Amino acid sequence: xxxxxxxxxxxxxxxxxxxAVDGVTLDVGENEILGIAGESxxxxxxxxxxxxxxxxxxxxxxxxKVEAELKNERGKPVTLGPREIRKHWWRFISYIPQGSMSxxxxxxxxEQQFLDAVSRKQQFTNKREIHERISSYLKExxxxxxxxxAYPHQLSGGMRQRVLVALGTFLHPEIVLADEPxxxxxxxxxxxxxxxxxxxxxxxxxxxxxxxHDIGLHYQIAHRIAIMYNGKIVxxxxxxxxxxxxxxxxxxMLIQSLPRVGDHKHxxxxxxxPPSLIDPPAGCRFAARCxxxxxxxxxxxxxxxxxxxxxxxxxxLHREPIQxxxxxx
Amino acid sequence: MRFARYLFSRxxxxxxxxxxxxxxxxxxxxxxxxxPVTAALGRVMSSGSTMRPEQVQAMRSTLMQLYxxxxxxxxxxxxxxxxxxxxxxxxxxxxxxxxxVNALIAKSLPWTxxxxxxxxxxxxxxxxxxxxxxGYQSDKTYSKLLEGFAVFLYxxxxxxxxxxxxxxxxxxIPIFPVSFSVQGTPLSPEFISRAIFNSVxxxxxxxxxxxxxxxxSMKALSAGIxxxxxxxxxxxxxxxxxxxxxxxxxxxxxxxxxxxxxxxIGTIFNGALITxxxxxxxxxxxxxxxxxxxxxxxxxxxxxSIGIIAVATAALVVDLLYPLFDPRIxxx
Amino acid sequence: MVKLNxxxxxxxxxxxxxxxxxxxxxxFSPYDPRSWNAVPRNLPPSQAHWLxxxxxxxxxxxxxxxxxxxxxxxxxVVAFFATTIGVFAGLVGGFLGSAIDRGxxxxxxxxxxxxxxxxxxxxxxxxxxKTSLLTISLVLIIFNWPWPARQxxxxxxxxxxRDFINTARFSxxxxxxxxxxxxxxxxxxxxxxxxxxxxLVAIATExxxxxxxxxxxxxxxxxxxxxxxxxxxxxxxxxxxxIGTPVIAIILLFIALFLASTxxxxxxxxxxxxxRA
Numbered sequence: 047x048x049x050x051x052x053x054x055x056x057x058x059x060x061x062x063x064x065x066a067v068d069g070v071t072l073d074v075g076e077n078e079i080l081g082i083a084g085e086s087x088x089x090x091x092x093x094x095x096x097x098x099x100x101x102x103x104x105x106x107x108x109x110x111k112v113e114a115e116l117k118n119e120r121g122k123p124v125t126l127g128p129r130e131i132r133k134h135w136w137r138f139i140s141y142i143p144q145g146s147m148s149x150x151x152x153x154x155x156x157e158q159q160f161l162d163a164v165s166r167k168q169q170f171t172n173k174r175e176i177h178e179r180i181s182s183y184l185k186e187x188x189x190x191x192x193x194x195x196a197y198p199h200q201l202s203g204g205m206r207q208r209v210l211v212a213l214g215t216f217l218h219p220e221i222v223l224a225d226e227p228x229x230x231x232x233x234x235x236x237x238x239x240x241x242x243x244x245x246x247x248x249x250x251x252x253x254x255x256x257x258x259h260d261i262g263l264h265y266q267i268a269h270r271i272a273i274m275y276n277g278k279i280v281x282x283x284x285x286x287x288x289x290x291x292x293x294x295x296x297x298x299m300l301i302q303s304l305p306r307v308g309d310h311k312h313x314x315x316x317x318x319x320p321p322s323l324i325d326p327p328a329g330c331r332f333a334a335r336c337x338x339x340x341x342x343x344x345x346x347x348x349x350x351x352x353x354x355x356x357x358x359x360x361x362x363l364h365r366e367p368i369q370x371x372x373x374x375x
Numbered sequence: 376m377r378f379a380r381y382l383f384s385r386x387x388x389x390x391x392x393x394x395x396x397x398x399x400x401x402x403x404x405x406x407x408x409x410x411p412v413t414a415a416l417g418r419v420m421s422s423g424s425t426m427r428p429e430q431v432q433a434m435r436s437t438l439m440q441l442y443x444x445x446x447x448x449x450x451x452x453x454x455x456x457x458x459x460x461x462x463x464x465x466x467x468x469x470x471x472x473x474x475x476v477n478a479l480i481a482k483s484l485p486w487t488x489x490x491x492x493x494x495x496x497x498x499x500x501x502x503x504x505x506x507x508x509x510g511y512q513s514d515k516t517y518s519k520l521l522e523g524f525a526v527f528l529y530x531x532x533x534x535x536x537x538x539x540x541x542x543x544x545x546x547x548i549p550i551f552p553v554s555f556s557v558q559g560t561p562l563s564p565e566f567i568s569r570a571i572f573n574s575v576x577x578x579x580x581x582x583x584x585x586x587x588x589x590x591x592s593m594k595a596l597s598a599g600i601x602x603x604x605x606x607x608x609x610x611x612x613x614x615x616x617x618x619x620x621x622x623x624x625x626x627x628x629x630x631x632x633x634x635x636x637x638x639x640i641g642t643i644f645n646g647a648l649i650t651x652x653x654x655x656x657x658x659x660x661x662x663x664x665x666x667x668x669x670x671x672x673x674x675x676x677x678x679x680s681i682g683i684i685a686v687a688t689a690a691l692v693v694d695l696l697y698p699l700f701d702p703r704i705x706x707x
Numbered sequence: 708m709v710k711l712n713x714x715x716x717x718x719x720x721x722x723x724x725x726x727x728x729x730x731x732x733x734x735f736s737p738y739d740p741r742s743w744n745a746v747p748r749n750l751p752p753s754q755a756h757w758l759x760x761x762x763x764x765x766x767x768x769x770x771x772x773x774x775x776x777x778x779x780x781x782x783x784v785v786a787f788f789a790t791t792i793g794v795f796a797g798l799v800g801g802f803l804g805s806a807i808d809r810g811x812x813x814x815x816x817x818x819x820x821x822x823x824x825x826x827x828x829x830x831x832x833x834x835x836x837k838t839s840l841l842t843i844s845l846v847l848i849i850f851n852w853p854w855p856a857r858q859x860x861x862x863x864x865x866x867x868x869r870d871f872i873n874t875a876r877f878s879x880x881x882x883x884x885x886x887x888x889x890x891x892x893x894x895x896x897x898x899x900x901x902x903x904x905x906x907l908v909a910i911a912t913e914x915x916x917x918x919x920x921x922x923x924x925x926x927x928x929x930x931x932x933x934x935x936x937x938x939x940x941x942x943x944x945x946x947x948x949x950i951g952t953p954v955i956a957i958i959l960l961f962i963a964l965f966l967a968s969t970x971x972x973x974x975x976x977x978x979x980x981x982x983r984a
Contacts, residue, residue: 098611132613135613136613143604143608143611147604149604149608150605150608151609152627152702152703153626153627153630153700153703154622162609162612162622163612163613199702213612
């Protein structure tokens with residue numbers, strides 16, 4: 047439903063140009079959970095903004111295509127560019143932001159903040175109808191209706207995040223984008239929010255794109271996972287496959303860093319830091335920290351290749367698709 | 376329960392301020408090298424009348440009683456406070472003897488309240504609206520123009536504005552009368568319309584003078600709030616710009632402005648007093664001026680005390696209304 | 708070369724102009740501002756008298772220089788003492804807390820709530836024309852120290868809680884060196900902005916008093932110039948140069964003071980931001 051083709055989205059500030067998304071090709075399909083993993087500053091939040099079509103200056107799409115495919119009122123499929131997606135915000139595609147602390151208006155009741163998302167949509171004209179709809183949806187998600195009358199400061203952090211999830215899904219959009227939905231929450235609350243997200247998606251059968259630096263989260267919930275590093279996608283594929291057989295050295299290190307029950311081995315952090323997004327090097331971005339680095343890695347960026355069905359990687363270690371049964375080269 | 380505590384401490388401050396203010400009013404004359412009785416006697420005697428010593432003595436003690444100068448200092452103080460608090464009176468006016476000061480104040484106070492309240496509220500509302508517009512899109516040209524305009528007007532004192540307005544609209548382009556004049560029976564339509572017409576220039580001086588501050592501070596506040604996360608998120612939700620400007624930016628930016636209003640009432644009152652006097656507007660200001668010119672001791676003390684009480688009360692009301700606007704303050 | 712913002716530059720230049728007019732020029736005045744009938748009356752501006760003459764026989768231009776001088780004097784004196792007392796009180800209250808703080812805060816609230824002008828009117832009327840600029844300044848100091856005090860007090864309070872104070876303390880720096888190094892520069896810049904603002908308030912209040920005749924009317928200040936003009940019906944007689952001069956001078960002076968004070972506040976905020984960056 048969403049197609050990104052070699053997208054380059056930069057922040058153009060007077061001081062420098064930050065190449066947050068530097069040539070990303072990605073698809074978001076129907077009825078799936080896509081996880082985007084990567085460390086802080088790799089550009090995944092920007093990627094989400096590009097998917098959403100939220101391009102405020104200084105963020106600008108410099109090259110590439112973003113296309114959304116949805117069905118119009120008559121049921122015919124239409125293709126929209128980023129600017130047109132705007133008109134369908136919240137109904138077709140929604141966005142659950144990071145940092146529930148300051149994302150809600152402190153002097154307005156929760157219910158009004160729900161209503162504000164509806165106001166320009168012509169589906170409902172009756173306030174009572176909307177109220178009924180919101181209340182019943184909250185019940186489905188097992189959220190107390192009293193939340194609607196509350197002000198944001200009266201809710202706990204976990205509660206606020208849940209409210210945000212409800213807010214982002216109550217119009218049953220076909221795509222939900224979530225930016226770090228569990229960061230800054232304690233582990234128990236994290237689980238609760240995650241379950242709520244998964245449950246909502248199950249019922250609506252829509253697509254969910256989750257951005258998180260927490261690999262464990264993706265393992266629990268995502269159908270497909272895309273690993274992002276320094277503005278580029280380095281590996282993408284079905285979650286189980288990627289975890290069983292990570293192809294990119296960076297992915298391997300990320301997965302190795304996950305603690306496992308019963309495993310007492312010493313955890314290794316990855317040494318070094320990602321290169322600057324303002325002045326990225328030619329060639330593979332991970333070259334400086336890669337234990338398997340070769341000369342060709344530094345010269346030219348490896349292309350994203352399909353190594354096995356639906357499992358892509360951008361690494362010179364993998365130049366050909368795997369023959370089934372033969373293992374990795 | 377929290378609110379009760381807040382109310383209690385706020386009221387305590389209120390009464391304390393009034394009490395100390397009136398104490399200052401009481402003590403200032405007694406610490407200055409002035410003796411109103413001698414001065415008054417001097418005036419009477421210099422107007423050419425000759426009096427026998429007993430008559431002078433009698434007059435002196437009458438004056439002392441009228442001025443509240445009998446007895447020791449503590450006795451005077453207690454009498455003054457007792458009379459003011461329990462009888463609500465400041466004694467008889469000396470310039471308009473025997474009219475009680477209270478009657479004179481009762482006639483003038485409504486005028487001042489009318490002028491001050493309407494001008495302050497209008498200035499606050501207009502100033503904040505302009506500031507909101509300017510701050511919401513602070514990179515646009517019109518915003519910078521508005522700000523520049525406010526920067527130009529804000530530092531100018533009200534009475535200077537009053538003078539400029541007088542020069543322009545009384546002398547150069549004679550629209551308004553030179554001095555305040557309203558005839559007719561009070562509160563008849565003709566009276567009211569004449570009153571409003573005559574009040575335009577004084578009100579304009581105060582409105583233009585006061586709104587400058589609101590424009591500038593609201594601009595800064597809204598520009599800051601427009602950058603907040605909840606504003607960006609509202610946009611992502613697809614909320615329309617007018618709603619964002621109103622419900623998301625303004626509702627938050629206006630809160631400090633309410634507090635500031637309570638603080639500024641004293642300053643606005645200061646400026647309004649002089650403006651009243653310049654226009655001959657029949658309010659407390661002109662009354663106080665008359666008291667000064669006529670050395671009407673009691674009237675002076677009365678008008679000043681009432682002025683202090685009025686300002687303190689207005690500030691109290693604004694302060695108490697604040698929790699209604701900010702749900703984060705525990706009210707219930 | 709330090710980059711000054713537009714406001715600070717404009718304000719600064721204008722202020723400099725006023726200082727020249729008020730401090731340097733009066734020395735060259737061929738007339739004593741207090742003497743009347745030194746020159747022919749009611750002359751419009753000309754070569755001999757750049758801004759004409761007044762109805763009491765004074766040269767308007769040279770009168771203006773003394774008026775600026777006296778107004779500036781009142782402003783600076785009041786601002787200096789009010790700011791000093793205010794900063795001191797704010798620091799003491801903010802850092803020492805408890806009863807001292809409560810007492811000081813009460814005092815501050817009182818002098819902020821009680822409007823200064825009525826009290827000034829009271830004082831001036833009782834002195835019946837013997838009011839000196841010094842007396843007015845004294846009363847103004849009493850009523851204006853709370854504003855900087857309040858601000859400094861809240862800075863002191865927030866500084867007490869701020870993490871970097873605790874960090875510095877934990878890392879062993881003495882409390883005094885913390886105060887000096889971290890807090891003082893911050894307080895200093897705010898005090899300077901407050902100072903300029905108080906100058907504005909002081910001159911405004913004194914001229915307000917003067918316009919209604921309650922200041923020291925034999926002295927030349929910007930306000931008293933207006934007063935005498937009004938007394939002699941300059942408005943009716945369309946003698947704009949007499950009454951217009953102090954009006955325009957006040958407008959310009961206040962705009963200059965305002966630009967300078969906010970320009971400086973912006974400037975120092977920027978510098979602090981850049982220093983930390």
